[in-house]
Amino acid sequence: MFVNRMARYEVLSEDALEHIDRGWRRLVTELGIEFLHPEARRLLEAAGQDVDGTIVRLDPDFVLEQVALAPESFTLHGRNPAHDFVVGGEHMAFCPVQGPPFVRRGSERREATLADYDDFCRIAQRLDDFDTAGFLPCEPNDRPLDSRHLDMQRSLVELTDKPHGGAGISEVAAQDSIELARIVHGADRLEAEACIYTVVNVNSPLRYDDRMLGALLEYARARQAVIITPFLLMGAMSPVSIPSALVQQLAEVLAGVALVQLVRPGAPVVMGSFLSHTDMKTGSPGFGGPESALGLLASGQIARRYGLPWRSGGGALTSSPAVDAQAAYEGMNTMYPAFLSGANLVIHTAGWLESGLVASFEKAIVDLEIVRMLREQFTPLEVDEASLAFGAHEEVRHGGHFLGCAHTMERFRTCFYRPLLSTTDNFERWTRNGAHDAADRAGALVTATLESYETPPIDPALRDEVRAFVDRRRRELGD
């Protein structure tokens, strides 16, 4: 997996960090956080926090004591141990887009199905760029709502052997996901190590709803990983000020982390960040602009200050409805900050289109090229005597050409980044080859990726056990 050994780019001064620290403390003390699940309130009350109806006013020092119990990094285990990955430190793990109800491939745009879901699983398995398929690269709308998490997890288990996510939509779905993980990894291992993770979105501002809390409590009890992510569109779920949104994000995350640690001290938990803005002219969400880039840079710095691994919302975000220049510059403008600030888990790495409504196969390839370029450029330059290649200069001298010199001949295969999608063809050659723009070419690469996919081996007994569980639970859920 990728380890980002470059320096972190820090945008907040010590003074700014102090302001933000005072800010979250004031929010949780004076306004408190709303927890719409009685068990969450009971746990917090038992720990001495001030419960007033559904609102819990928290002692910030208590919160930080709980946060200190969370591990700074942990390993997520896959069915194939070769694909285990670390969340935290200098590690960066990459996950495709999550959540879109629609897919787009070529000119076809339609509701996503389980077949599309499976294709995204195959792509995430096939390409080394991905450490995980996540849990929801797109919504399988052709499966019944209450039991589709079972279909999804079955696909994840059978089509990939990398670590994957589980359902976070409700307590019941979370129990199913964890039980399936127990079948795959065994009860002992699940007790000891993180084998599945879920994203818990806060119902910002300052509220956790009962379904999300139900899932959070289940994963925490099972000692599996919870990624707590306030989904903040400034102007909608938070004020129209980046510092204010950062403070709110921190208050919400830390409250959730404290709750996880109350349930199960030492349980793996991740600070999530997903901060963008509302276009004030249209009321639509906007992605990939300066606000989300600054939010990413600041969030990384804040996560490190509080000793938490962190997940970035960005990825390659965009509001563009097409796989065009806007999709690419907005995507790059969220991915670059994710690297600069060393995001530990990059969700929405590839495929996000139309403000997240669409999972685009072609956009996924565009985004992978972006990730590959950035991995290369966030690898420290080795500067030593040999790298200065004085001998090449001695050979070529003044006004010469390095194409045929010994130094080049020894290195030409590996000396530069080899693009996946980008072309250096001149106009004549490009035209002769059909004048395919990047989106066209990405389409061909999608096809090639899917054609070269191979199902990873699985013990038939395990496969049957998973299927039997899925079938039984589907019946029990009435589907």
Added chain:
Amino acid sequence: MFVNRMARYEVLSEDALEHIDRGWRRLVTELGIEFLHPEARRLLEAAGQDVDGTIVRLDPDFVLEQVALAPESFTLHGRNPAHDFVVGGEHMAFCPVQGPPFVRRGSERREATLADYDDFCRIAQRLDDFDTAGFLPCEPNDRPLDSRHLDMQRSLVELTDKPHGGAGISEVAAQDSIELARIVHGADRLEAEACIYTVVNVNSPLRYDDRMLGALLEYARARQAVIITPFLLMGAMSPVSIPSALVQQLAEVLAGVALVQLVRPGAPVVMGSFLSHTDMKTGSPGFGGPESALGLLASGQIARRYGLPWRSGGGALTSSPAVDAQAAYEGMNTMYPAFLSGANLVIHTAGWLESGLVASFEKAIVDLEIVRMLREQFTPLEVDEASLAFGAHEEVRHGGHFLGCAHTMERFRTCFYRPLLSTTDNFERWTRNGAHDAADRAGALVTATLESYETPPIDPALRDEVRAFVDRRRRELGD
């Protein structure tokens, strides 16, 4: 103009910088630099350097003594003093693409003409994003080769009142450019201040040719600004190793800077950097990849170490033949490092397409959006008590919505970046409006920009004097 008050992102360790320092010293000492102009060799020999045929072996300490005479920053003066800009320090100035022989607008791709040249001058004048039109946004192929620099400079004087560049192609053309600047600014002012600048490309590796040196000597004598730029495509003009290319770039630049300072101590001079790679599969140049990004980050750090203002080659570079996703992510991948490393003069800011063969009007708009986003995001976040907007949280509370709250209502017009080109329209609305992708929409913005252009006022006597000079010199040059 834009002042980049964010931190610089530094990719080279102190140890790496020491290696690079030893590297350029060895190159200029052991191999030397070739100067194909007798006056340059005479000057260097008189200063005690070792001249051997056309090769000059330089004493690195002498070179650094000369470099120390160059100003760390200087002001470039325009016909309208409101447009003067600073080169150096935290300032960043932006210049459109320079040099393409072709233009593209919509689906039309053809040889550039003076009419295209004039349109780029108008765009550079019209939009505040540009500090200068440069000297050659595209090549006016419909004008005679030997005198077209006169047509170009006449356009620059009449269509813009911002500082602009001058010819660097030969001694004679340089003399014309400087004489025209003297007409516009007056001899006294030209003697005291920088009113015109030129780019001198080194004939890398390790060679300055007679034409470029002729121009360099003219500008230096006139105390006008010289931007010394090795144009390094690794694998062609330099070895296939970034550290080696950085060392070569530094050796070439410092030798040129030393020469300028010998001619005229204190003359303004800029370290240019233009470092990319050769695609080893096709032999074509490649732009916008990880190599040029790393080259940019390292070059800024090196320029600061040697106390020189620096010019970045990037800009928004790409090898793409279309205004597509590749053009945008490669453009962003060279512009982002230019901001991270605080380039003082960004050439090729907007319009570069097809590895620099084409000046694209639509790409210019795409690139301007990139620049605008980055200006916004390289403006330090102000984090103070007021920015935390506690009152907004008190008003909205748990699970509420910030769209209508007082804090938002007071700020909604200015709180977020307002895009030039990007859309947040949902799919239905976007489709209803014609399903125009970013390149299409950019085309409409090009038209609107040109339609709203106004010729800046000029003293008719000055205009006539410029025209008379241009006409006379054109005749003398036989065109």
